Amino acid sequence: xxxxxxxxxxxxxxxxxxxxxxxKSGVLILxxxxxxxxxxxxxxxxxxxxxxxxxxxxxxAASDEAVLQMLNWDSADFIFRHxxxxxxxxxxxxxxxxxxxxxxxxxxxxxxxxxPYHSITLDxxxxxxxxxxxxxxxxxxxxxxxxVLSQVASSQNLRAICEATGIPSERAIRIAAELLxxxxxxxxxxxxxxxxxxRPDRSDLERASPAKSLEVTLTNAGxxxxxxRRPSVGRGLMNAIMRRVRDL
Amino acid sequence: xxxLKIVITGSFAAGKTQFINSISDIETVSTDxxxxxxxxxxxxxxxxxxxxxxxxxINEHVTLYLFGTxxxxxxxxxxxxxAMGCLGYIVMVDSCRPAKFPETRNxxxxxxxxxxxxxxxxxxxxxxxAALPPAYVRRRxxxxxxxxxxxxxxxDRVNVKAILLTLLERITSSLPDEETEAEQG
Numbered sequence: 001x002x003x004x005x006x007x008x009x010x011x012x013x014x015x016x017x018x019x020x021x022x023x024k025s026g027v028l029i030l031x032x033x034x035x036x037x038x039x040x041x042x043x044x045x046x047x048x049x050x051x052x053x054x055x056x057x058x059x060x061a062a063s064d065e066a067v068l069q070m071l072n073w074d075s076a077d078f079i080f081r082h083x084x085x086x087x088x089x090x091x092x093x094x095x096x097x098x099x100x101x102x103x104x105x106x107x108x109x110x111x112x113x114x115x116p117y118h119s120i121t122l123d124x125x126x127x128x129x130x131x132x133x134x135x136x137x138x139x140x141x142x143x144x145x146x147x148v149l150s151q152v153a154s155s156q157n158l159r160a161i162c163e164a165t166g167i168p169s170e171r172a173i174r175i176a177a178e179l180l181x182x183x184x185x186x187x188x189x190x191x192x193x194x195x196x197x198x199r200p201d202r203s204d205l206e207r208a209s210p211a212k213s214l215e216v217t218l219t220n221a222g223x224x225x226x227x228x229r230r231p232s233v234g235r236g237l238m239n240a241i242m243r244r245v246r247d248l
Numbered sequence: 249x250x251x252l253k254i255v256i257t258g259s260f261a262a263g264k265t266q267f268i269n270s271i272s273d274i275e276t277v278s279t280d281x282x283x284x285x286x287x288x289x290x291x292x293x294x295x296x297x298x299x300x301x302x303x304x305x306i307n308e309h310v311t312l313y314l315f316g317t318x319x320x321x322x323x324x325x326x327x328x329x330x331a332m333g334c335l336g337y338i339v340m341v342d343s344c345r346p347a348k349f350p351e352t353r354n355x356x357x358x359x360x361x362x363x364x365x366x367x368x369x370x371x372x373x374x375x376x377x378a379a380l381p382p383a384y385v386r387r388r389x390x391x392x393x394x395x396x397x398x399x400x401x402x403x404d405r406v407n408v409k410a411i412l413l414t415l416l417e418r419i420t421s422s423l424p425d426e427e428t429e430a431e432q433g
Contacts, residue, residue: 001376003344010346014384021381082377117350117388130383189390230365231252231333237310238420241252244306245412248271248405 003080011115012071013104013181015080016097020044020183026083032076035060039067040086046100048092063092064100071104074113098139098182111177118187120176122159122169125188126152139182148175152185250310254415255330257317257355258340259348263372263402264316265300267340270408272302272314324358331362336419338411340400341389343371343379349388356389366418370400370411 003018007030015028023044030037036057040048049066052059061069070076095103105111112120128149141149144167151161162172179185256264269275304312315330331337339356342348359367369391371382386397396414401407 001344001373001378003346003376003378003380005346009349018380018384021383022377024378026378080378186387187390189392230363231335233252233335233423235420235423237306238416238423240310241304241306241312242413242416242420244304244312245271245409245416248304248409 002082003078005078007073007076007078008116010078010117011181012073012078013101013114013183015078016046016101017183019046020097024080024082025086026081027086028078028080030070030073030076030078032073035073035076037066037070037073037076039070040089041080042087042089042091045091046093046097047086048089064094067093067100068104068107071101071114072107096139101181102139102178105178105181111174111181114181115177118177118180120158120173120180120187122162122173123157124176125157126155126161126176126179126185127188128152129183129186144171145175145179148172149179149184152179251313252306252310253313253315253330253334254412255315255317255334255337256340257327257330257337257359258370258372259342259351259355261345262340262342262348262352263370263400264340266402267338267370267372267400267408268300268302268314268316270402270405271304271412273305274303324355327355327358328362331359331365334363334365336366336415337363338415339367339369340402341369341371341385343373343382343385344376346380346388349385353389366415366422368396368398368411368415368418370398370402372400372402374399375401375403 012030018024019041021044025042025044028039028041030039034054035051036053037051038049039046046067048063049070050059050062051066051069060066093100105114108114112118144165147165147167148161151164155161155164158172158176159169161167162169165172167175176185180187256267258264300316302314304314306312315334317330318324318326337359339352339359341352356367369385369389371380371385373379374382382397382399386395389397391397396418398411398414399407400411
């Protein structure tokens with residue numbers, strides 16, 4: 001088993017954050033056409049890395065530079081396998097992951113593209129991330145990054161941060177992406193409750209659904225009378241169910 | 249005989265059938281068939297096309313049914329049938345396949361429109377040391393703090409029991425106070 005996906009599913013900066021959250025040890029392999037990037041991780045820390053190319057496996061970059069180049073890849077398949085033996089490898093990566101991510105973001109023309117599943121606009125609500133207690137980082141933020149970070153807890157959205165700090169919107173979006181990438185902030189989940197359910201008309205479902213034949217007694221279990229979305233059960237019955245499950 | 253229902257949902261290969269297998273009194277009744285799409289075949293050979301279910305007999309009058317939904321979105325017409333009248337539901341997430349997060353998020357939005365029943369998220373495959381932690385799963389699914397995201401190993405009966413109990417506790421705490429109801433009645 002392994003953690004698998006593409007950089008569209010999960011950015012390299014997110015993968016590094018997950019390494020630290022674990023903390024995890026193992027080997028991360030990225031494949032992009034003829035390039036193959038390998039990063040060794042020991043207890044959440046990046047310890048060695050290289051990029052090889054072609055069937056001859058010519059080494060194109062190593063250690064910190066290899067990680068920085070991989071951070072610039074927009075698309076690649078990745079696979080991460082747990083491997084405790086990496087703990088015995090010599091440490092060749094000088095900087096920590098946060099420093100490398102921030103440096104990688106500085107090299108990118110459009111850092112927001114590095115996390116395609118996050119949409120950062122002026123309406124985006126940010127919150128401070130809950131860092132693991134063991135989190136230590138040698139990253140140093142610039143003045144504008146600190147100004148944005150200091151406003152996150154007290155501002156409703158990125159627009160309010162721009163107004164409070166006077167930082168232009170384009171720059172604020174870039175900074176938000178950088179802080180997101182190193183795991184100092186998160187996009188706040190929606191605070192509004194979900195839209196109240198609208199109960200589908202059963203006759204409509206039966207007409208429209210090819211699964212009409214599956215509408216058997218068992219799928220009807222617990223379906224309440226019209227107007228009720230959930231069956232009527234008392235606390236006594238729920239307590240009986242919980243007792244039964246505990247005894248299983 | 250009173251029949252109560254809990255739905256186990258989630259994307260393709262998230263571990264729904266295994267979850268039900270681990271806790272059911274009976275051998276899970278399943279309607280699995282061979283997968284047809286190449287990318288699905290790579291993940292598993294059989295998939296649930298209609299539903300599978302297990303049962304837990306509470307007493308001689310009450311049976312709790314556990315229904316697993318088909319994982320692929322092309323069978324999503326079944327979700328309404330299964331979700332209607334459920335006591336609550338569990339959203340299974342494959343913690344080793346971040347590609348499935350958008351599909352899981354869509355599925356959760358669909359369920360929220362069908363039912364207001366309590367639910368929780370089970371971050372499955374936590375027995376893999378490479379698995380994404382529940383905190384990251386929560387972040388990617390944009391879940392507010394009051395929705396539990398629990399570490400899950402669908403093959404582990406004790407863990408499955410604990411997750412089911414957490415959902416049952418949420419369902420119980422969502423019930424209206426019986427004394428208040430009696431007074432109003």
